[in-house]
Amino acid sequence: MSHPPTRASESHSTDGLGDLDRDPMVELFATYGRPHLPLFVVGTLASLVSRTVGLVPPLVLGVTIDALLTGNATYRLPLVPAAWLPTTELGQFQLSAGLILASFVLAVVFTWTQGVSMALFSNRVQHAVRVSAYTAMQRLDMAFFDDKQTGQVMSILNNDVRNLRSFLDSTVGGAIQLVVTILGIAGVLFWLNAQLAVVTLVAVPLLAGFTVWFAREIRTRYRALREAVGELNTRLENNLSGIEVIKAAATEPYEEARVAEASEDYLERSLSVVRLDYFYNPTMDLLAGLSFAATFAVGGYWLLVGAPPFFSGTLLVGEFVTFLFLTQRFVDPLAGIGRIVNSYENARASGERVFGLAHRPVSVAERAAPVALDPVEGHLAFEDVTFGYRPEEPVVRGVSFEATPGETVALVGPTGAGKSTLAKLVLRLYDTDTGAVRVDGVDVRDASLADLRRAVGYVSQDVYLFDGTVRENLVYGAFDVTEDEMLAAARDAEVDSFARDLPDGYDTRIGERGVKLSGGQRQRISIARAMLQDPRILVLDEATSAVDTETERAIQRALARLSEGRTTLVVAHRLSTVRDADTILVLEDGRVTERGSHDDLLAEGGKYAALWAVQADAAVDFDALLADGRGE
Numbered sequence: 152m153s154h155p156p157t158r159a160s161e162s163h164s165t166d167g168l169g170d171l172d173r174d175p176m177v178e179l180f181a182t183y184g185r186p187h188l189p190l191f192v193v194g195t196l197a198s199l200v201s202r203t204v205g206l207v208p209p210l211v212l213g214v215t216i217d218a219l220l221t222g223n224a225t226y227r228l229p230l231v232p233a234a235w236l237p238t239t240e241l242g243q244f245q246l247s248a249g250l251i252l253a254s255f256v257l258a259v260v261f262t263w264t265q266g267v268s269m270a271l272f273s274n275r276v277q278h279a280v281r282v283s284a285y286t287a288m289q290r291l292d293m294a295f296f297d298d299k300q301t302g303q304v305m306s307i308l309n310n311d312v313r314n315l316r317s318f319l320d321s322t323v324g325g326a327i328q329l330v331v332t333i334l335g336i337a338g339v340l341f342w343l344n345a346q347l348a349v350v351t352l353v354a355v356p357l358l359a360g361f362t363v364w365f366a367r368e369i370r371t372r373y374r375a376l377r378e379a380v381g382e383l384n385t386r387l388e389n390n391l392s393g394i395e396v397i398k399a400a401a402t403e404p405y406e407e408a409r410v411a412e413a414s415e416d417y418l419e420r421s422l423s424v425v426r427l428d429y430f431y432n433p434t435m436d437l438l439a440g441l442s443f444a445a446t447f448a449v450g451g452y453w454l455l456v457g458a459p460p461f462f463s464g465t466l467l468v469g470e471f472v473t474f475l476f477l478t479q480r481f482v483d484p485l486a487g488i489g490r491i492v493n494s495y496e497n498a499r500a501s502g503e504r505v506f507g508l509a510h511r512p513v514s515v516a517e518r519a520a521p522v523a524l525d526p527v528e529g530h531l532a533f534e535d536v537t538f539g540y541r542p543e544e545p546v547v548r549g550v551s552f553e554a555t556p557g558e559t560v561a562l563v564g565p566t567g568a569g570k571s572t573l574a575k576l577v578l579r580l581y582d583t584d585t586g587a588v589r590v591d592g593v594d595v596r597d598a599s600l601a602d603l604r605r606a607v608g609y610v611s612q613d614v615y616l617f618d619g620t621v622r623e624n625l626v627y628g629a630f631d632v633t634e635d636e637m638l639a640a641a642r643d644a645e646v647d648s649f650a651r652d653l654p655d656g657y658d659t660r661i662g663e664r665g666v667k668l669s670g671g672q673r674q675r676i677s678i679a680r681a682m683l684q685d686p687r688i689l690v691l692d693e694a695t696s697a698v699d700t701e702t703e704r705a706i707q708r709a710l711a712r713l714s715e716g717r718t719t720l721v722v723a724h725r726l727s728t729v730r731d732a733d734t735i736l737v738l739e740d741g742r743v744t745e746r747g748s749h750d751d752l753l754a755e756g757g758k759y760a761a762l763w764a765v766q767a768d769a770a771v772d773f774d775a776l777l778a779d780g781r782g783e
């Protein structure tokens with residue numbers, strides 16, 4: 152399973168994503184959260200108010216007990232001037248009951264406001280993060296996509312982005328409430344009885360230290376887990392795409408085992424998170440419980456026996472009840488810190504992956520001031536080009552050739568010789584290691600990428616069609632063509648003949664990747680697409696797969712119409728294409744070993760001539776012939 156590193160992974164760490172220069176969570180808030188700050192502020196304030204209001208019932212309860220039930224103190228409410236308070240006991244009791252009721256109603260209203268604001272905030276941020284992660288992904292080098300499995304990228308764009316949302320939605324609100332509650336209650340506890348508060352808070356440093364350890368431990372486990380989600384997605388995505396092969400080869404049990412293996416790996420890593428969580432959470436609960444028990448023991452002793460050693464003053468029953476209520480509200484959130492740290496670290500691992508896409512350096516990028524290629528004449532030149540997918544293993548070596556506008560250059564050679572790679576270099580899907588590819592004399596690295604790719608039409612070996620109608624696929628990339636132009640191209644590319652017979656004509660949906668069409672039909676749609684793009688330079692990677700003679704002829708006619716008057720670089724598998732080319736390059740192991748027109752090469756009597764002499768079929772078996780030529 153291990154591959155030697157390629158360009159995509161050599162300069163990067165574990166997962167081939169870019170290194171972030173700041174914490175992913177800072178990036179999340181500073182870049183994506185900021186535009187929706189009002190929602191966040193409303194949510195936070197609502198959360199603060201609902202928590203503060205929540206403190207009212209225990210305070211009122213304590214005061215009521217001490218003033219009205221035990222009669223140990225006068226009826227006093229914090230922050231309320233004594234003159235405003237009722238003087239009769241019944242009036243005071245009614246005020247207490249009213250305050251308790253009002254505080255519950257207000258808490259509900261503000262909790263609702265907080266929930267709605269945070270849900271809007273998190274969903275909007277999710278949308279912005281997803282769109283920007285997609286944009287970042289799209290600009291990455293082809294080398295990234297060669298290396299990275301679709302499932303991994305999908306899991307970043309889907310699962311990891313969603314993970315960030317659920318963190319913002321449930322955890323951020325919870326964390327703010329928690330901080331407010333802990334700080335607020337700690338303050339009130341000190342205000343009520345500083346000596347007893349020390350007993351309650353003595354557990355806090357322990358809890359904090361333990362939580363820091365937990366956060367560190369769980370971070371690496373979450374990173375591994377996010378990776379495993381990607382691996383599992385990759386497996387599933389591969390199998391869905393290859394379902395036909397699986398069924399045809401009857402490899403269902405084998406694939407089930409492979410999916411089970413990936414799922415088990417995911418399970419293992421989830422469990423490693425869960426195990427840590429299940430050690431941490433009860434320990435936190437225990438420490439919090441001890442803090443409550445200690446408060447109860449010390450306060451109870453104080454009430455029953457008198458001030459314990461090192462303590463002074465008196466404690467009232469109502470005060471103690473308030474204190475215990477608040478202590479309970481203090482220790483519960485303490486125990487909840489774990490859930491928040493957990494969710495934070497999970498989101499952080501997702502954030503690293505999502506923002507890693509944007510921070511990944513791109514080598515095939517436009518210069519600051521790119522040269523416009525508009526209009527294009529169509530002069531194409533390769534100057535001593537060397538390129539390898541891994542720089543130490545060149546697959547194109549010192550290739551030079553030139554095609555003046557309107558000329559056709561055919562590339563022939565055995566499989567793996569580097570023909571398709573040369574074709575891709577014209578589009579600048581990769582950058583050359585040495586030498587240069589020039590269009591109209593401009594090095595493609597200096598040219599505007601959009602101009603370059605508009606100027607070069609590419610009909611690849613494996614035609615990719617999008618799920619959609621025939622019409623949508625025809626006009627893909629040339630969206631503003633008229634109906635007549637579309638129909639003319641469809642006729643020229645011999646699409647019209649079959650499109651009209653489809654159930655809904657041009658509006659027939661062709662399925663994912665165009666599965667509802669035959670290979671030859673897909674090929675012709677891609678030729679029509681190139682016609683509508685009307686490029687000055689054409690790169691044709693002829694399909695090697697055999698089609699029937701009639702289809703073959705239709706494709707040939709379509710290609711001939713398409714390449715008319717355009718500079719054409721064709722990876723040729725058919726004699727007709729080769730014979731009519733202005734220049735033929737024989738490529739072997741990345742090098743040009745013969746070059747010239749068909750007649751020149753025949754006269755030369757080299758490998759091409761030998762090949763031609765024995766070639767009887769329409770498709771050329773360069774492999775066998777060149778092997779014969781070498782006397783192997």
Ligand SMILES: Nc1ncnc2c1ncn2[C@@H]1O[C@H](COP(=O)(O)OP(=O)(O)OP(=O)(O)O)[C@@H](O)[C@H]1O
Nearest residue numbers: 297540541546564565566567568569570571572573
């Ligand atoms: N994306 C890639 N990443 C790494 N290596 C690649 C990649 N694409 C092709 N190669 C390797 O580069 C070499 C040249 O491949 P290329 O597709 O250019 O050959 P070709 O002459 O077009 O072959 P064919 O006639 O079979 O299409 C091969 O050894 C191949 O394994």
